[in-house]
Amino acid sequence: MFNLAEFMSKHVFYKAWDIKERSHRLSEWKQLEAQQWWTREQLENLQNERLKCILTHAYHNSDYYKQLCDDQGVNPAQEFSLDIFSRIPVTTKLDIRNKNTAFISKGADRGQLVTAKTGGSTGVSLELHFDRHCQQKRNAAQLMADRWAGWDLGVKRAAVWGNPVHPVTIKQKIRHHLMDRIIYLDTMNLNDASMGDFVDRWQVEKPGVIFGHAHSIFIFARYLIKEGITNIRPRGVIATSMMLLDHERAIIEQAFGRKVTNRYGCEEVGLIASECNEHNGMHLNLPHVYVEFLDANDQPVQEGEPGKIVVTDLNNYAMPLIRYRVEDVGVYTERACPCGRGFPLLERLEGRLADFLKLPDGGEVAGISLVERTLTNVPGIEQMQLIQESTNLIVVNRVKGRDYTTNTDDCLTESLREVFGDRLRVSINEVEHIPQEKSGKYRFSICKI
Numbered sequence: 001m002f003n004l005a006e007f008m009s010k011h012v013f014y015k016a017w018d019i020k021e022r023s024h025r026l027s028e029w030k031q032l033e034a035q036q037w038w039t040r041e042q043l044e045n046l047q048n049e050r051l052k053c054i055l056t057h058a059y060h061n062s063d064y065y066k067q068l069c070d071d072q073g074v075n076p077a078q079e080f081s082l083d084i085f086s087r088i089p090v091t092t093k094l095d096i097r098n099k100n101t102a103f104i105s106k107g108a109d110r111g112q113l114v115t116a117k118t119g120g121s122t123g124v125s126l127e128l129h130f131d132r133h134c135q136q137k138r139n140a141a142q143l144m145a146d147r148w149a150g151w152d153l154g155v156k157r158a159a160v161w162g163n164p165v166h167p168v169t170i171k172q173k174i175r176h177h178l179m180d181r182i183i184y185l186d187t188m189n190l191n192d193a194s195m196g197d198f199v200d201r202w203q204v205e206k207p208g209v210i211f212g213h214a215h216s217i218f219i220f221a222r223y224l225i226k227e228g229i230t231n232i233r234p235r236g237v238i239a240t241s242m243m244l245l246d247h248e249r250a251i252i253e254q255a256f257g258r259k260v261t262n263r264y265g266c267e268e269v270g271l272i273a274s275e276c277n278e279h280n281g282m283h284l285n286l287p288h289v290y291v292e293f294l295d296a297n298d299q300p301v302q303e304g305e306p307g308k309i310v311v312t313d314l315n316n317y318a319m320p321l322i323r324y325r326v327e328d329v330g331v332y333t334e335r336a337c338p339c340g341r342g343f344p345l346l347e348r349l350e351g352r353l354a355d356f357l358k359l360p361d362g363g364e365v366a367g368i369s370l371v372e373r374t375l376t377n378v379p380g381i382e383q384m385q386l387i388q389e390s391t392n393l394i395v396v397n398r399v400k401g402r403d404y405t406t407n408t409d410d411c412l413t414e415s416l417r418e419v420f421g422d423r424l425r426v427s428i429n430e431v432e433h434i435p436q437e438k439s440g441k442y443r444f445s446i447c448k449i
Contacts, residue, residue: 005181006208009154013178024133028140035287036144038342043286050314051290052080055088057105058320064095064102065322090298090310091324096126104129108318118267128268131318138270138315141285145274149261150236151209156181158202158234160212160220162188162441183207187216188436195223202232210256211238215442218248221255233257240265242441243349243368247375264349266326269313273346278338281345288314291346292323293332303334306350306366328352329366355445357388360421367445374415380408385434386445394420396428397435 018026035043055076058065065088069075072087096103104110113129143153151157164184167176176182183205185198198220210217217239224232237256239249240263252260263274264282269289273282284291293307294300301307309328313321333347351368359365367386375381382401388394394416398409413426434442 006152006154006156009179009181010152011154014153017175017179023136025136025140025143028137029143032140032144032287033147036283036341036343040342040344043342047286047290047314048082050287051085051312052076054312054314054317054320055080055085055322057317058322061105061107061317062103062320063106064099065320067102085323086292088323090294091322093126093325093327096128096321096324100127103321104319105317113318116267126268129319130316134313134315134318137288141271141288145261145263145271145285146209146211146236146238148274148276149209149211149238150234150258150277151238154181155208155235156183156205158183158185158198158205158207158210160185160187160210160216162186162213162216162436181207185212185216185220187213190216190219192223195220196227199224199227199229199232208234209236209238210234211240213441214239214242214244214248214262217252217260218245221252224255225251230257236261238263243351243444245368245372245375247372264328264330264346266328268321268324268326269311269316272309272311272326276337276339276341280337280339281333281335281347283337283341283343284332284346286343290314291332293330294325304331304347306331329356351445355443355447357386357394357420357445357447358391358449359419360391360423365419367447370416370419371444374412378408378411378415380404381412383434384412385443388445388447388449390449392420392423393425393427396426397431398428399431399433 059069059076068088074084074087113131114135116128118126159182161184164186167173183201234256237252237258237260239260244262249260259279261275262282265271271285272289273284275282290312292310294310295307306329308325309330310323310325312323329350331347333345337345351366355367356364357367371384380401380403381398383399385397386394409428416426417424436442
């Protein structure tokens with residue numbers, strides 16, 4: 001059915017706004033739309049060119065990377081290869097926090113830079129900077145990935161998001177109504193009343209896609225099923241910002257009658273990877289980020305093995321981030337996606353480094369995988385959060401499920417002892433819900449060791 005508002009937004013307002021703002025967003029988006037179908041060799045050549053450019057720029061303009069390269073005998077202006085590049089030490093969150101200004105390029109006008117802050121859920125909060133050109137490129141990548149999920153320019157969206165920013169100025173309100181076209185369900189106030197109001201507004205606004213924190217969308221989907229609401233049928237569902245668990249994916253797809261598009265990115269570098277319409281792994285955003293998967297000694301892992309995710313931002317010339325460890329663990333694969341895109345695949349995410357729990361023998365277990373395993377094997381648990389206080393003590397915040405019995409907690413304790421050993425002490429707290437972070441996200445495993 002023809003929708004005039006969508007047509008005008010896509011063909012008039014998006015273009016007019018970019019002209020007015022002198023933005024490169026749409027031109028970059030069009031390039032990405034073409035580049036996604038390039039061969040792997042073409043994409044890697046493009047990536048290597050951009051990798052050399054950003055490293056050369058950082059060497060001459062960032063005090064931090066100039067010192068780092070000199071210490072390792074790396075001068076990208078003289079020679080460049082991936083082997084030479086890999087000699088540069090990995091940058092950590094603590095490096096950025098402790099030497100923030102040393103990362104910023106000498107020629108950058110700091111008064112004109114966009115500033116973003118991470119929430120610090122892994123123990124380190126960061127202040128990041130990038131210029132408008134970098135921001136426009138990141139937005140272009142989001143446009144491309146949104147279209148993989150069934151969205152298109154001009155289509156109204158529903159967002160399940162924490163602390164949403166509502167338009168205040170006249171300019172912001174004009175942009176909101178003509179382009180952004182978003183309705184929000186605030187994840188900081190998720191309850192039957194707020195979700196019921198959101199359903200009512202959905203029926204009036206009729207958004208085409210829904211996106212938001214994976215677990216928050218799951219909570220909304222569970223509400224729809226409980227209330228027997230079956231007429232919420234978006235063209236696409238985009239889960240981001242958190243690990244998407246398998247059982248949550250199943251509930252979301254049941255509630256909306258649509259496959260979930262899983263997406264991975266971070267505040268520091270923007271979009272890293274996203275599922276396409278095949279939902280067969282997440283395509284790495286090759287034109288914008290160079291991604292490595294490294295072991296404990298910062299050496300490349302083999303295909304199929306979990307590795308620390310290390311990224312280099314190919315767009316941010318104002319505050320270069322080179323070989324930056326994002327504190328996540330993932331598995332890459334060389335298999336090709338049936339869609340035919342040349343972007344390689346991130347097979348799966350295994351969780352954040354801070355959410356890996358310690359085993360008595362010195363090993364580690366992905367907390368998010370442990371939560372998934374427990375929720376699958378132990379009936380009677382709606383939600384849970386694991387907090388490891390010591391090697392032999394885990395505190396469990398547990399929300400009762402409908403099939404909870406007097407045996408549920410004993411089964412939960414036994415399930416955890418199968419992983420951590422018989423000496424493990426398990427302290428179970430009954431809670432009504434899992435607490436959120438300030439961002440509106442959830443953490444399901446926390447290691448305090």
